[in-house]
Amino acid sequence: MGKETTYETVIGLEVHAQLLIRSKIFCGCSTQFGADPNTQTCPVCLGLPGALPVLNRKAVEYAIRMALAVHCQVHTRSIFARKNYFYPDLPKGYQISQYEEPLAENGQVIIMPEEGKRKTIRIKRIHLEEDAGKSVHAEEYVTENESFIDLNRCGVPLIEIVSEPDMRSPFEAYLYLTKLRQLLRWLNICDGNMDEGSLRCDANISHRIQGSRQLGVKTELKNMNSFRGVEKALQFEVERQRKVLESGGKIEQETLLWDEKKGIAVPMREKEEAHDYRYFPDPDLIPLTLDRKWIDTILQSQPEMIEPRKERWMRDYGLPEYDCSVLTEDREIADYFETVVEKVRDPKQASNWVMGEVLRILKEEKIKIGQLKISPIQLVEIIKMVDDGRITRAAGKRVFNEVVLSSLEPRQIVEKLGLVQVSDREEIERIVLDVIQHHPNEVEKYRNGGERLFGFFVGQIMKATQGKADPKLVNEILREKLVGQKNPC
Amino acid sequence: MRIQKEDVEKIAKLAKLQFSEDEIEKFRGHLEEILTYVNKLNELNTDGVEPTYYVQHAGDVMREDRVKPSLPREEALKNAPAQDKGFFRVPKVIDQT
Numbered sequence: 001m002g003k004e005t006t007y008e009t010v011i012g013l014e015v016h017a018q019l020l021i022r023s024k025i026f027c028g029c030s031t032q033f034g035a036d037p038n039t040q041t042c043p044v045c046l047g048l049p050g051a052l053p054v055l056n057r058k059a060v061e062y063a064i065r066m067a068l069a070v071h072c073q074v075h076t077r078s079i080f081a082r083k084n085y086f087y088p089d090l091p092k093g094y095q096i097s098q099y100e101e102p103l104a105e106n107g108q109v110i111i112m113p114e115e116g117k118r119k120t121i122r123i124k125r126i127h128l129e130e131d132a133g134k135s136v137h138a139e140e141y142v143t144e145n146e147s148f149i150d151l152n153r154c155g156v157p158l159i160e161i162v163s164e165p166d167m168r169s170p171f172e173a174y175l176y177l178t179k180l181r182q183l184l185r186w187l188n189i190c191d192g193n194m195d196e197g198s199l200r201c202d203a204n205i206s207h208r209i210q211g212s213r214q215l216g217v218k219t220e221l222k223n224m225n226s227f228r229g230v231e232k233a234l235q236f237e238v239e240r241q242r243k244v245l246e247s248g249g250k251i252e253q254e255t256l257l258w259d260e261k262k263g264i265a266v267p268m269r270e271k272e273e274a275h276d277y278r279y280f281p282d283p284d285l286i287p288l289t290l291d292r293k294w295i296d297t298i299l300q301s302q303p304e305m306i307e308p309r310k311e312r313w314m315r316d317y318g319l320p321e322y323d324c325s326v327l328t329e330d331r332e333i334a335d336y337f338e339t340v341v342e343k344v345r346d347p348k349q350a351s352n353w354v355m356g357e358v359l360r361i362l363k364e365e366k367i368k369i370g371q372l373k374i375s376p377i378q379l380v381e382i383i384k385m386v387d388d389g390r391i392t393r394a395a396g397k398r399v400f401n402e403v404v405l406s407s408l409e410p411r412q413i414v415e416k417l418g419l420v421q422v423s424d425r426e427e428i429e430r431i432v433l434d435v436i437q438h439h440p441n442e443v444e445k446y447r448n449g450g451e452r453l454f455g456f457f458v459g460q461i462m463k464a465t466q467g468k469a470d471p472k473l474v475n476e477i478l479r480e481k482l483v484g485q486k487n488p489c
Numbered sequence: 490m491r492i493q494k495e496d497v498e499k500i501a502k503l504a505k506l507q508f509s510e511d512e513i514e515k516f517r518g519h520l521e522e523i524l525t526y527v528n529k530l531n532e533l534n535t536d537g538v539e540p541t542y543y544v545q546h547a548g549d550v551m552r553e554d555r556v557k558p559s560l561p562r563e564e565a566l567k568n569a570p571a572q573d574k575g576f577f578r579v580p581k582v583i584d585q586t
Binding site for chain 1: 503516533542543545546548549550551552554555556557558559560562565566571573574575576577578579580581
């Protein structure tokens with residue numbers, strides 16, 4: 001045998017995103033999550049005879065928003081089709097989707113698998129469709145030979161985003177999915193919650209001999225309901241396929257269900273005919289014809305997108321790319337930061353405060369920025385007080401926390417806690433000398449080359465002044481006194 | 490246009506219908522007749538003609554995103570052969586797709 005065959009992993013994703021609109025895609029029933037079972041249905045979404053679907057304009061608008069954000073071509077004509085299959089949560093016996101002529105095609109997103117390395121993932125198509133109902137598997141409801149069905153979700157608007165098989169590892173798939181979520185949330189058209197099912201992902205995985213252009217036999221992986229779950233499930237399936245291929249076996253085309261708890265993917269039992277969906281144009285819905293002007297209006301009203309915003313911040317504020325990436329992960333955070341940075345002298349200070357204190361509080365309290373009890377204006381006030389030397393940076397952090405806790409104004413807190421910075425040279429000298437006198441051993445060590453002890457003295461002085469001493473003055477005076485006392489005679 | 494027995498069986502299976510041998514033969518004949526009839530259209534030259542899925546040309550027929558009252562649950566469940574705790578009750582679903 002010659003050299004060993006190496007295989008290349010090929011992954012494509014089909015992502016379903018639930019659109020954040022009030023009513024269903026083809027009827028006026030509410031899309032509110034968590035309602036009592038079967039309280040949000042009507043003849044249209046129950047598939048009762050004679051009921052006719054009417055398309056929700058907002059669903060189309062949101063689908064176009066996403067399509068434009070990923071640089072798809074939006075077609076002025078697209079067609080709704082019936083996808084036929086039998087399942088208890090699908091009362092009509094078909095799902096209204098788009099097949100031959102989807103709303104949008106040929107887009108792309110950029111991911112960054114390694115620092116500084118950009119990779120394009122092509123998007124094949126984006127189309128509109130309706131969701132199906134829910135089979136309830138909770139123990140309290142399920143008996144041995146029965147299932148319970150809630151049809152509230154029937155007709156909830158979805159977009160399906162289909163990628164080209166451009167991902168080469170589970171990690172790239174994870175990055176792509178995260179990127180889509182970031183975009184959907186940025187556009188405010190989907191909340192991106194995988195655990196509530198408003199973002200769902202199926203994956204196609206195959207392997208081919210390195211260098212080959214032909215795709216290998218693929219398996220389809222379903223039932224992954226978290227971002228890390230997607231990566232883990234893909235890792236599992238990639239490993240499994242590699243083992244089969246490396247031991248000379250063949251991959252069977254099949255659908256696998258990911259079992260999160262057990263950490264394995266198991267083949268789904270299904271009949272061969274299950275995939276014969278017999279798509280055909282839905283006679284109840286005429287072709288969707290879009291006015292070019294409307295698409296342009298939507299394009300004009302898109303928010304400033306992630307990449308342009310990052311680039312603008314790097315250019316206008318001279319911020320590092322890292323800061324800009326962190327601050328644009330979420331649009332609300334980006335907006336918060338923008339309000340702050342416009343009003344302070346040093347942009348880097350603004351980014352440090354938002355990335356440091358603001359993101360820390362959000363993480364600790366598990367809250368969204370909208371629930372944060374400190375407004376951008378209040379943060380600006382704190383940053384300015386630090387900037388003007390009125391309070392120290394350490395005191396600033398304390399004020400920040402107090403504003404969050406007490407909802408008092410920063411200025412009131414500074415007064416209440418007496419945090420005004422001590423920048424009186426004589427007073428600091430007095431404290432420095434006092435600290436030096438109380439620590440003769442440390443002074444001795446410092447003089448004998450214990451440079452690192454400098455920090456210890458600073459700490460003691462800050463403790464004595466409750467963090468209020470001007471750090472610059474402290475450093476200056478302390479160095480002077482420690483050196484000055486080196487040869488007291 | 491020739492329709493095989495297997496074609497009828499496949500269509501029946503997809504529609505979850507069961508037929509006797511006689512019925513299958515009867516439907517085979519029906520389907521064949523229908524397709525032969527429709528096949529007459531193939532005699533026309535349709536080069537360069539857009540396929541017609543629909544005969545109406547209504548233009549913009551979308552609705553605004555407004556919530557309308559849904560059916561009361563009792564109404565929604567009224568025709569269900571079986572129901573419990575506000576749910577439709579159906580024979581056990583095996584695959585959790």
